[in-house]
Amino acid sequence: xxxxxxTIHLVAKELASDFDTDHPxxxxxxxxxxxxxxxxxxxxxxxxxxxxxxxxxxxxPLSSLVEEAAAPFKGLxxxxxxxxxxxxxGEPRIPTIRRSPEVLHALGAFVENAVSFADSQVKAAxxxxxxxxxxxxxxxxxxxxxxxxxxxxxxxxSQRGEAHLHGGDMGLGFFIAKTLIERTGGRIATRNxxxxxxxxxxxxxxxxxxxxxxxxxxxxxxxxVLET
Numbered sequence: 001x002x003x004x005x006x007t008i009h010l011v012a013k014e015l016a017s018d019f020d021t022d023h024p025x026x027x028x029x030x031x032x033x034x035x036x037x038x039x040x041x042x043x044x045x046x047x048x049x050x051x052x053x054x055x056x057x058x059x060x061p062l063s064s065l066v067e068e069a070a071a072p073f074k075g076l077x078x079x080x081x082x083x084x085x086x087x088x089x090g091e092p093r094i095p096t097i098r099r100s101p102e103v104l105h106a107l108g109a110f111v112e113n114a115v116s117f118a119d120s121q122v123k124a125a126x127x128x129x130x131x132x133x134x135x136x137x138x139x140x141x142x143x144x145x146x147x148x149x150x151x152x153x154x155x156x157x158s159q160r161g162e163a164h165l166h167g168g169d170m171g172l173g174f175f176i177a178k179t180l181i182e183r184t185g186g187r188i189a190t191r192n193x194x195x196x197x198x199x200x201x202x203x204x205x206x207x208x209x210x211x212x213x214x215x216x217x218x219x220x221x222x223x224x225v226l227e228t
Contacts, residue, residue: 008032059213061094066126066135069107078118078139080111084126087134095128096213102180103204103211109177110137110202117141117200133206140199143192152190153178185210 012033019026060068063084074080086092107124114122118139125136144152153175178188186206193199 058099059096060099062097062126062128062133062211063094065097065099065104066107066124069104070111070124072108073111073115073122076115078115079121080115080124081121082124082126087127087129089130090128091130095133095208097133097211098213100184100211102184103186106177106180106184107135107137107204109173110204113174114139114141114200114202128208130208132208133211134203136201136203138193138199138201140197143198143200144190149190153188181206 012029016026016029016033019029063082066084067082070080070082084094111122111124114137118141120140122137122139125138127134127136181188181204184206186204189203189205191201193201
């Protein structure tokens with residue numbers, strides 16, 4: 001991936017130099033170069049994460065994975081709460097899973113997007129049953145616009161709706177995060193919260209076999225309970 005992205009970035013920069021800044025295609029070509037560079041940054045981050053792993057950090061509780069993914073986005077003016085709890089038929093101890101840089105990056109991207117759109121609060125909730133793991137990220141922002149919902153996961157979707165001004169990235173970042181979840185054996189579901197509550201929900205779901213550690217140790221629950 002690194003080599004073709006580098007080629008795209010180089011060619012796009014050369015094309016941009018051929019246009020005046022007021023040319024109608026200048027911004028499009030510059031955007032291609034910026035997005036290719038962003039993809040290269042993501043690849044570098046994933047590579048560094050893999051290199052940093054050792055036997056001590058190869059496995060971790062599901063709750064710690066979500067805490068680590070959310071940590072960079074705390075203190076940004078939005079309350080960010082991480083909770084966890086066993087779901088129906090789930091054992092009363094936190095499962096140990098394999099530490100996956102791909103999952104960490106994807107969940108971090110979803111949390112970052114929720115923080116960008118939230119008015120005041122984001123929740124990242126981990127839960128598990130005897131068959132699957134789930135991470136649900138919700139916010140109290142404007143929710144997904146009706147015309148955006150059918151296109152979620154496509155790389156060119158740019159925003160949730162025209163009315164919100166906080167920014168956020170529903171395009172390439174969301175597309176890459178969704179792809180990473182699917183590559184690790186999971187799937188993504190998206191929806192808006194039920195009125196009168198407002199906001200969006202993104203849920204990642206994996207069969208336990210996709211992430212679960214081969215170790216049999218489980219950690220006792222000593223953290224906040226998942227809100228329903």
